[in-house]
Amino acid sequence: xxxxxxxxxxxxxxxxxxxxxxxxxxxxxxxxxxxxxxxxxxxxxxxxxxxxxxxxxxxxxxxxxxxxxxxxxxxxxxxxxxxxxxxxxxxxxxxxxxxxxxxxxxxxxxxxxxxxxxxxxxxxxxxxxxxxxx
Numbered sequence: 267x268x269x270x271x272x273x274x275x276x277x278x279x280x281x282x283x284x285x286x287x288x289x290x291x292x293x294x295x296x297x298x299x300x301x302x303x304x305x306x307x308x309x310x311x312x313x314x315x316x317x318x319x320x321x322x323x324x325x326x327x328x329x330x331x332x333x334x335x336x337x338x339x340x341x342x343x344x345x346x347x348x349x350x351x352x353x354x355x356x357x358x359x360x361x362x363x364x365x366x367x368x369x370x371x372x373x374x375x376x377x378x379x380x381x382x383x384x385x386x387x388x389x390x391x392x393x394x395x396x397x398x399x400x
Contacts, residue, residue: 308383312336312350312365315379319347319368344372353378 310332317334320327323342328334336349348367355362366379384393 304383308381311383312381315381316347316349316366319366323347345370 313334313336314331316336317327317331320334320340320342323340323345325340325342325347338349338351340347340349346367346369348369350363350365351367353359353362353364353367361380364378364380368377368379370376382393
């Protein structure tokens with residue numbers, strides 16, 4: 267599984283993370299259109315990621331990733347893949363709904379994957395807001 271989801275972000279100690287979809291001026295119709303475009307791109311990337319994880323694990327999927335409709339819960343053996351599910355925590359966390367969660371009961375591990383699709387102009391700013399390294 268480690269080879270499937272290889273990312274520098276997955277190997278960092280995460281202190282805080284926040285979903286930031288809304289823009290500074292919600293009254294502007296252009297900003298609302300940009301938010302909608304962001305969500306469409308975000309959901310397509312997440313669906314492809316979910317498809318790839320399920321295919322790797324042997325979960326029944328469609329032939330093409332772009333026709334894949336992620337199910338909230340997919341299980342194959344000792345591994346459960348959760349899609350857009352809330353995580354209960356012992357303290358209040360505003361962003362408690364990662365995009366994909368991979369739970370391995372046998373290895374007693376849980377991988378949380380939260381995707382950020384920044385605009386070209388604010389990649390560094392969004393990365394700093396999304397992941398704060400201890």
